Amino acid sequence: MNDLQTYFAMDGYGGFIWPSYLATAVILVALTIASVLRLRRLRRDLAQFESERESAR
Amino acid sequence: MHRFANPARFQRIADPLLPWLALATVAAFALGLVWSLVASPADYIQSETVRIMYVHVPAAWMALATYATLAVASAIALVWRHPLADIAARAAAPLGAGFTLIALVTGSLWGKPMWGTWWVWDARLTSVLILFFLYLGHIALSHAFDDPQRGARAASVLAIVGAVNLPIVKFSVDWWNTLHQPASVFRMDGPTIDPAMLGPLFAMAAAYLLFFVTLLLVRMKAELLAARLRARQIDRAMR
Numbered sequence: 001m002n003d004l005q006t007y008f009a010m011d012g013y014g015g016f017i018w019p020s021y022l023a024t025a026v027i028l029v030a031l032t033i034a035s036v037l038r039l040r041r042l043r044r045d046l047a048q049f050e051s052e053r054e055s056a057r
Numbered sequence: 058m059h060r061f062a063n064p065a066r067f068q069r070i071a072d073p074l075l076p077w078l079a080l081a082t083v084a085a086f087a088l089g090l091v092w093s094l095v096a097s098p099a100d101y102i103q104s105e106t107v108r109i110m111y112v113h114v115p116a117a118w119m120a121l122a123t124y125a126t127l128a129v130a131s132a133i134a135l136v137w138r139h140p141l142a143d144i145a146a147r148a149a150a151p152l153g154a155g156f157t158l159i160a161l162v163t164g165s166l167w168g169k170p171m172w173g174t175w176w177v178w179d180a181r182l183t184s185v186l187i188l189f190f191l192y193l194g195h196i197a198l199s200h201a202f203d204d205p206q207r208g209a210r211a212a213s214v215l216a217i218v219g220a221v222n223l224p225i226v227k228f229s230v231d232w233w234n235t236l237h238q239p240a241s242v243f244r245m246d247g248p249t250i251d252p253a254m255l256g257p258l259f260a261m262a263a264a265y266l267l268f269f270v271t272l273l274l275v276r277m278k279a280e281l282l283a284a285r286l287r288a289r290q291i292d293r294a295m296r
Contacts, residue, residue: 010105010108011099011104011105013104013105013106013170014105016106016109016166016167016169016170017105017106017108017109017166019166020108020109020112020113020162020163020166020167021090021094021112023159023162023163023166024112024116024159024162024163027155027158027159027162028155028159028268030155031151031152031155031272032272034151035272035275035276035279036275038276038279039275039276039278039279039282042279042282042283042286043282045286046282046285046286046289049286049289049290050289053289053293
């Protein structure tokens with residue numbers, strides 16, 4: 001337990017190191033989610049557009 | 058280059074690659090994180106804060122590399138009207154903005170304990186902030202026109218003109234007196250970093266690079282679909 005506390009304290013610099021990794025993770029994950037959601041939405045919109053065109057015929 | 062110009066061929070090459078690239082990205086980040094946070098030593102001057110380097114430095118490298126990609130794609134789009142070049146540029150810009158933001162935020166978190174300040178207007182920090190604004194300008198400009206072709210052209214010009222900032226960022230630490238330290242990996246006389254720290258640094262750099270390639274392909278696929286949807290809508294409106 002104490003070992004873990006010492007580890008997370010990072011020699012007193014934990015307050016700078018962990019937020020660095022957290023900020024990096026948040027930005028990379030946000031880019032991933034935004035990119036994948038946009039691809040999915042466009043796939044759906046295109047499929048919907050095509051099916052509407054089919055039924056209009 | 059022109060062998061990849063055809064969007065259908067692009068899809069045929071990108072689709073089977075994507076799951077493997079995604080897997081490799083996750084694996085590289087897992088390795089890089091364990092190496093950076095557990096399996097590497099503290100620095101004798103910087104103590105544990107050296108661990109911030111493993112997220113900060115590769116992000117800064119990727120911020121520059123992504124901008125170089127953006128500028129080259131823009132030049133190809135303007136000169137040869139390559140059908141995928143505009144799409145690659147538009148797909149790359151938000152990724153570059155993300156890398157630059159990571160470099161700025163983690164740099165600030167590293168600067169406070171080591172320099173005693175979150176921010177200083179030295180040449181390196183200022184030129185990287187300008188790089189961030191160039192990315193934002195590119196994103197805004199490419200969406201600023203109803204006709205996406207005109208937006209892409211305006212954004213391409215910005216990307217090419219803004220490329221003068223790249224050598225300024227890289228050599229700012231040599232040309233001016235900066236609080237930011239000079240290059241310690243890509244030097245004429247070889248790296249000045251201990252090999253125990255080069256391992257995690259390059260592992261994280263590989264992870265960032267794989268992340269960039271994976272998301273670039275995902276975003277290019279989305280841009281191609283958006284273009285197809287737009288063409289269909291125009292087609293229908295004309296009838």
